Amino acid sequence: MTKLTRKFSKLFLGATIRVATLALFLAVFGAATAHAQTQAYVTNGYDNSVTVIDTSTNTVTATIPVGSGPAGIAVTPNGARAYVANFGGTDVSVIDTASNTVITTVPLAATPLGVAVTPNGAFAYVADGDVFGGEVSVIDTSTNTVVATIPVGANPRGIAITPNGARAYVVNGVDNTVSVIDTATGTVIATVPVGNSPQDVTVSPDGAFAYVTNPFDNTLSVIDTATNTVTATPSVGSFPIDIDITPNGASGYVSIAGSNAVAVLATASNTVVTTIPVGSNPYGVAVTPDGASVYVVNNSDATVSVISTATNTVTATIPTGLVGSGPFYIAFAVRTQGPTDEDQCKNGGWQTFTNPKFKNQGECVSFVNHMKHSQ
Structure with a gap:
């Protein structure tokens, strides 16, 4: 067993994350929007x-060599670039998705864990650090250079950016806190206490709430982004790792590593409405841009489960070996x-949207009606 494999295995076996310094994460306008809506990108930590x-x-459709121990990954809104945090090293791989090749590697000062791209595609925010401290490195996606570093708490992990791009929420695993960054000033404006050894974070589509997974408490911390206070702490199951919210904001899908399942959270009541069996040791979760499906990465058996959000059942499994x-x-x-x-959608307004993209005004109106009726 390699040194990197041992580092990852401690997390999977539930060893003390505080000591092991282990954490993983889980998101430029232009062409290729249709391409972006159909491609999912999975980091494979053991084979780089x-x-x-x-x-x-x-x-x-492709397997792309990247840096050592890839963990967090985020894709620009137009799907043209993917930013990969290489947990086994101190850098970020930048993938050109048209050619499926790494076009550059961005060096960092510390081990990167989570990464998120701003809604306008201009910057990638990378959480990097260890148990003694941490920072967020801001990468300008036009030059792929680090243009700022922002001190945060110890052992930063997951990171998410609000839909308007004004705030970044960073999980600090050792501090049991979330740092709130004002992206305009590059400063931490609030520090929010959350649960035990928090792992990941996502923000609701309307920007009203941030959801944080707390694996050692078996809970979520729900942060009101207007006040930056925790307003609910629902129990979701044994060892929750990752969470994503449907585009209409109605449901959250939480990977429950301790019971090989995904919990479905009704966000209106912050209660689990059902639990869906998936593969072994589920970690990463992502809802498709159209909200129709949820893709779940199962670490231990190297599969991906596909869940229909209409029925909350597994409709496909990408098998081991692929x-x-x-x-x-x-x-x-x-x-x-x-x-x-x-x-x-009127007066040509439908043409201004790129994710989702519409062929005409009618499609735009249908989307609005669907979203309203789905809530």
Whole structure:
């Protein structure tokens, strides 16, 4: 067993994350939007690669060599670039998704864990550090250089950015806190206490709440982003790792590593409404941009489960041998906010949306009506 494999295994076996310094994460406008909506990107921590899945056929279309021990991954809104945090080293691999090759590697000062891209695609925020401290490195995606570093808590892990790009929420695993960054000033404006050894975070599509997984408490911390206070702490199951929210904001899907399942959270009541069996040791979770499916990475058996959000059942499984060894996290292109009112579709307004993209005003209006009726 390699040194890197031992580092990852301690986390999977539930050893003390505080001492082991282990954590993993789980998200430029332009062309290729349709491409971005159908491609899922999976980091494979044990064989230093990223697997590309075509979600229209649930087939693997490429395997891309990256840096050492890839963990967190985020894709730009247009799907043109994927940013991979290499946990086994101190750098970020930048993938050109058109050619499925690494076009550059961005060096960092410490081990990177989580990564998120701003909704406008201009910056990638990377959580890097250890048990003694940490920071967020801000990468300018036009030059792929670090343009700022922001001190946060110890052992930063998951990171998420609000839909308007104004705030970044960073999980600090050793401090049991979440740092709130004002992206305009590059400063921490609040520190929010959460549960035991928090792992990951996502923000609701309307930006109103941030959801944090607390594996050692078997809970979520629900943060009101207006006040940056925890307003609910629902129990979700044994060892929750990752969470993603449907585009309409109605449901959250939480990987429950301790029971090989995904919990479905009704966000209106912050209660678990059902639990869906998946593969062994589920970690990364990502909802497709259209909200129809949820992709779940099962680390121990190296499979990916596909869940229908309409029925909350597994409709497909990408089997062992197609994705890489030790898969951790999965990402689609960063969601940008679609229309919320039919008036936004009128007078050519439908042409301004890129994720989702519409062929005509009618499609735009149908999207608005679907979103309203789904809530």
